[in-house]
Amino acid sequence: MSTTISEELSATTLLRFATAGSVDDGKSTLVGRLLHDSKSILTDQLEAVERVSASRGQDAPDLALLTDGLRAEREQGITIDVAYRYFATPKRRFILADTPGHVQYTRNMVTGASTAELTVILIDARNGVVEQTRRHAALAALLRVPHVVLAVNKMDLVEYKESVFAAIAEEFTAYALELGVPEITAIPISALAGDNVVDPSANMDWYGGPTFLEHLETVPVTHDLSHCHARLPVQYVIRPQTAEHPDYRGYAGQIAAGSFRVGESVTVLPSGHASKIAGIDLLGEPVDIAWTTQSVTLLLEDDIDISRGDLIVPSQDAPPTTQDVEATVCHVADAPLTVGHRVLLKHGTRTVKAIVKDIPSRLTLDDLSLHPHPGQLVANDIGRVKIRTAEPLPVDSYADSRRTGSFILIDPNDGTTLTAGMVGESFASPEPVKDGAEDDGWDF
């Protein structure tokens, strides 16, 4: 039995990862090297960059031109927004959320990290752990990105010294573990010289770990489903009403967490009606079991009232429903979020009216201190909010499920996406860093 080229290539898995951008840490060089060495920069793209660079009188091709896609970005020499890039190795496909490194970093990093399985935090080996590094680690912890890579860059400028790397890795790991970052891998690299990015470095014999790319290729992309609460937000009810399928009534959606089996007892929220799974269609094919993140259609034994916005869950593992949601949010819109603000809240496939009842605190990412009752949150602010919803919502804690523990707030007037929300506690650590001056108990 021969394997075709196509089968060989499609057996790979997909890793979504994000870079945490700082200005001079060498992120563009690292991204450029990954794209270049994985053959993702093709001749015509490189020629275009060389042509423009030469016309501006630059000696070498400016690789930032590969990534700065918009006219305004090229004019101003800055990156405005998250861009998504694609590259592949024989082992895996990659989607890179390339987030820019200037002042608007928080909302952009939140956007990039929300779908990422892994975040790369770059550090300049000469500077060590700086404020920006702590900010990035805190964001990765807040967003609960499963894997964090600390890439200690510019090792060539510190004579490839193990002691420099070890001190930085130790300081960062201690800080990140305290925030509850579940997994940290520190890798000494030089993006410019190519050390440990794709090929192992001859300059750092003391380092026995994987190269940056090897790590990206092998980090696990699935989770232990036995610990996940199964959740299916109903997107759409499929009713063909044809001669061939007169009674077919299927509840279509993408499994947000866990797995579902035929025969399982399920409950529909918020109504609380119970039934059993009579069948699962995986895009037209019947299956016995389906799991996250498959898009499926569930068929139930009983004819109960289910529509878009409902959540199907195992009967013995249903989340509580509530009209009072407490969450950590990142405000992403230019207009501020204020107490009393009437908004729409989209959770899963359900959008409900809501009102911001309270903003108990604003978080300063630099030192994790809390500013009590700030009154409002402006763009890029992170804070705690209390929201009252017009209808009960089945929400999980974000710590348990990134999909059913997250929501967005929308301006009902113009549809602007205002705020990204994560239900429940902010950081995984039970004993977060204390702030001496303004410590109001850290019940955050």
Next chain:
Amino acid sequence: MTTTVATAEEGTTSPYTLSHLDALESEAVHIFREVAGEFENPVILFSGGKDSIVMLHLALKAFAPAAVPFSLLHVDTGHNFPEVLEYRDRAVAAHGLRLHVASVQDYIDRGVLRERPDGTRNPLQTLPLTEKIQAEKFDAVFGGGRRDEEKARAKERVFSLRDEFSQWDPRRQRPELWNLYNGRHAPGEHVRVFPLSNWTELDVWQYIAREGIELPEIYFAHDREVFQRAGMWLTAGEWGGPKDGETVEKRLVRYRTVGDMSCTGAVDSDAVTLDDVIAEIAASRLTERGATRADDKMSEAAMEDRKREGYF
């Protein structure tokens, strides 16, 4: 024969791992279903090219065993490949779909649009497209655009709001968080939706191979009357080529993209099967657009500028 390949490798392969194609397929289906759930009058832009063919295939799977709850819209430049028009009509008939056509030729005949000196009709598509969207009151318009195609597209959202003039403003895009797509829009505005945002050219071809999707023959190597212009092999035809000094010859070629005849070039190729095509693309040192699209070479920001005006 037993296959014990790679299952134990570094713990990456668990029974609950989705292959990259399964992950992309599942995400695209989720996007189709979100639009079906939240919009009144969506439409799929359908050119008969591989990306729109894959979109239609995904939509069919997303709503099976029910029919696709969207109609199709073809922007007919008047310079289409006959094989592609024939494919379009067969697909529409086979799946009982409704087809809307916005015709560039009509606009030229009415004197609303003027033929360009270079004969390229790609930029002329924007007005018929946007007027059709307004006239039919489409509120969601699916496009086959992929972020890997072009650097302006790398910045594109999955749900991309267009104002009442169908304009794209890259500075005013909504952040897209988790898979919580925001489809809110005012009357007169619409949302462009790109279910293939995260797919690459190779993904599209692998998916076509895996799913056994039929394509128009021009995607595979065949003998064709072509002539050379600006480094590309263009199909000779009534649309205006060849001109003086350009000579027609018969070559073994295929197309990587399918657009307007006047600006879509063929590449020399002997790839006659899907596997041949995939091997050829995997080895290519040129992007799809770099190899075959004249219109993207017009300026550094050609795609961004056309997108701002309402192009897909």
